[in-house]
Amino acid sequence: MVTETKKRELIELAIRAKERAYAPYSKFKVGSAILGKNGRVFLGCNVENSSYGLTVCAERVALYNAVSNGCKNFEAIAVVGDGDCYAFPCGACRQVLYEFEEDMLVLVGKPDGTFLEQRLKDLIPFGFRL
Numbered sequence: 001m002v003t004e005t006k007k008r009e010l011i012e013l014a015i016r017a018k019e020r021a022y023a024p025y026s027k028f029k030v031g032s033a034i035l036g037k038n039g040r041v042f043l044g045c046n047v048e049n050s051s052y053g054l055t056v057c058a059e060r061v062a063l064y065n066a067v068s069n070g071c072k073n074f075e076a077i078a079v080v081g082d083g084d085c086y087a088f089p090c091g092a093c094r095q096v097l098y099e100f101e102e103d104m105l106v107l108v109g110k111p112d113g114t115f116l117e118q119r120l121k122d123l124i125p126f127g128f129r130l
């Protein structure tokens with residue numbers, strides 16, 4: 001159960017993480033904060049590359065940051081992009097998150113702190129699993 005206070009905190013952390021984005025090509029900065037079931041929060045930002053296809057989204061960076069720090073069980077993830085729009089996770093990120101927790105709460109925010117929420121399983125029905 002993620003409290004309203006915790007949701008707002010995750011959005012604020014994602015907004016801060018967005019400032020670290022490396023996005024010289026798209027100029028579209030994205031930040032993310034993922035909450036582990038152990039209460040720990042890990043941040044990520046998008047990291048672009050001259051070879052555009054090697055770009056990694058903020059959500060995956062946050063998740064990989066968590067996993068590489070020993071956290072594999074997740075409660076929620078927040079993502080905030082630039083501008084006045086909701087940057088929903090792309091298909092690749094949905095599948096990567098799905099690997100770990102299909103019931104994860106996904107908070108999609110704007111830089112002004114307003115956000116929408118969805119369950120991951122509603123964003124990626126019938127996600128792939130081996």
Ligand code: THU
Nearest residue numbers: 026028030046057058088089090
């Ligand atoms: N991006 C993310 O970081 N997360 C998303 O959910 C959508 C897209 C990044 C990738 C790229 O650096 C930039 O946004 C423009 O596509």
